[in-house]
Amino acid sequence: xxxxxxxxxxxxxxxxxxxxxxxxxxxxxxxxxxxxxxxxxxxxxxxxxxxxxxxxxxxxxxxxxxxxxxxxxxxxxxxxxxxxxxxxxxxxxxxxxxxxxxxxxxxxx
Amino acid sequence: xxxxxxxxxxxxxxxxxxxxxxxxxxxxxxxxxxxxxxxxxxxxxxxxxxxxxxxxxxxxxxxxxxxxxxxxxxxxxxxxxxxxxxxxxxxxxxxxxxxxxxxxxxxxxxxxxxxxxxxxxxxxxxxxxxxxxxxxxxxxxxxxxxxxxxxxxxxxxxxxxxxxxxxxxxxxxxxxxxxxxxxxxxxxxxxxxxxxxxxxxxxxxxxxxxxxxxxxxxxxxxxxxxxxxxxxxxxxxxxxxxxxxxxxxxxxxxxxxxxxxxxxxxxxxxxxxxxxxxxxxxxxxxxxxxxxxxxxxxxxxxxxxxxxxxxxxxxx
Numbered sequence: 001x002x003x004x005x006x007x008x009x010x011x012x013x014x015x016x017x018x019x020x021x022x023x024x025x026x027x028x029x030x031x032x033x034x035x036x037x038x039x040x041x042x043x044x045x046x047x048x049x050x051x052x053x054x055x056x057x058x059x060x061x062x063x064x065x066x067x068x069x070x071x072x073x074x075x076x077x078x079x080x081x082x083x084x085x086x087x088x089x090x091x092x093x094x095x096x097x098x099x100x101x102x103x104x105x106x107x108x109x
Numbered sequence: 110x111x112x113x114x115x116x117x118x119x120x121x122x123x124x125x126x127x128x129x130x131x132x133x134x135x136x137x138x139x140x141x142x143x144x145x146x147x148x149x150x151x152x153x154x155x156x157x158x159x160x161x162x163x164x165x166x167x168x169x170x171x172x173x174x175x176x177x178x179x180x181x182x183x184x185x186x187x188x189x190x191x192x193x194x195x196x197x198x199x200x201x202x203x204x205x206x207x208x209x210x211x212x213x214x215x216x217x218x219x220x221x222x223x224x225x226x227x228x229x230x231x232x233x234x235x236x237x238x239x240x241x242x243x244x245x246x247x248x249x250x251x252x253x254x255x256x257x258x259x260x261x262x263x264x265x266x267x268x269x270x271x272x273x274x275x276x277x278x279x280x281x282x283x284x285x286x287x288x289x290x291x292x293x294x295x296x297x298x299x300x301x302x303x304x305x306x307x308x309x310x311x312x313x314x315x316x317x318x319x320x321x322x323x324x325x326x327x328x329x330x331x332x333x334x335x336x337x338x339x340x341x342x343x344x345x346x347x348x349x350x351x352x353x354x355x356x357x358x359x360x361x362x363x364x365x366x367x368x369x370x371x372x373x374x375x376x377x378x379x380x381x382x383x384x385x386x387x388x389x390x391x392x393x394x395x396x397x398x399x400x401x402x403x404x405x406x407x408x409x410x411x412x413x414x415x416x417x418x419x420x421x422x423x424x425x
Binding site: 036037038039059060061062064066068074075077078093094095097098099100101102103 | 178180181182215216217242243246248285286287288289290327328329330386387388389390
């Protein structure tokens, strides 16, 4: 999935969240974040409560996904994935504990 | 070395840049130097056999074996480690010992450490290790410590003396903070301060750690958050050499009495800072790979202030 389509997905989810508040609960599509070139893409993603976000490592180097006190993946080798379901609204900052300059954020609404 | 006048009795701390560069040229007897952006940089080997004089302390640095790595940049990291160890075995003057500056394994698996041990032990040299971040990714973070951490403090730091040189192995790959760089932490810094306290300032110091202690390229995480504090404790010493791995390429810097030096990997090369989208493994032509992998040998001669560092690519 490309960066642009993920961003579009994020926007669609945000719109869906607004519509959902006026209708019955609608579950947002689950989201994927790719790890390429030591970068989380997209670095920021807005999702609805209940969304499962999956990180997939496409680098030749292992990475982790860690949000202090919230979630922590094991080391993801090439093509490994890690998923986390967000059940509470809030801002979830996360990073790679092996390469801490790699950071990202999930905004859960 | 006779081509230069090396007056090491001159204690003026404001030693001229020209003087430092001349001395660096001497210090790297076997290394061809170039000056890039005002900083000396080695281009490669110029006759290592002559440089390896039997007098003085000789030790080797090996780094970033990444046993378990099998991607296109080098599908056979075990094989290139084996080649490097083969060359070490062939050195005419047996070095006193070897230091390994981390990333022994790729994924901290027991089998990867087993393979690394099997190959490295063939050199029949004592090996002093510090861990890289790849050696600390097993769930309980215990495999490295069980194998290599005996007698060490904290996450694996320690010091020892050899032929009048004080060696300090530091760990800067644990407790890394989001958005940050390598990290030594308060406990280790306190230990370092105490380790150096009362030591004669004329003692040559060799510090080795995985991630560079100096700011090589923070954008790629190539530096240590609190490295400057460690260097503060080392300021008064006449000769300080800082060795590291992590960035898989040769790079040097001289700052006052401190010489910084990074070693090649035996597994795969990484790009020069900022020349690629990421610091990931760099695929090069197969016939070029071995010229970008290698080891370093370091010679300390009593009475001289500098260490001679000789980088040896697997293929010239």
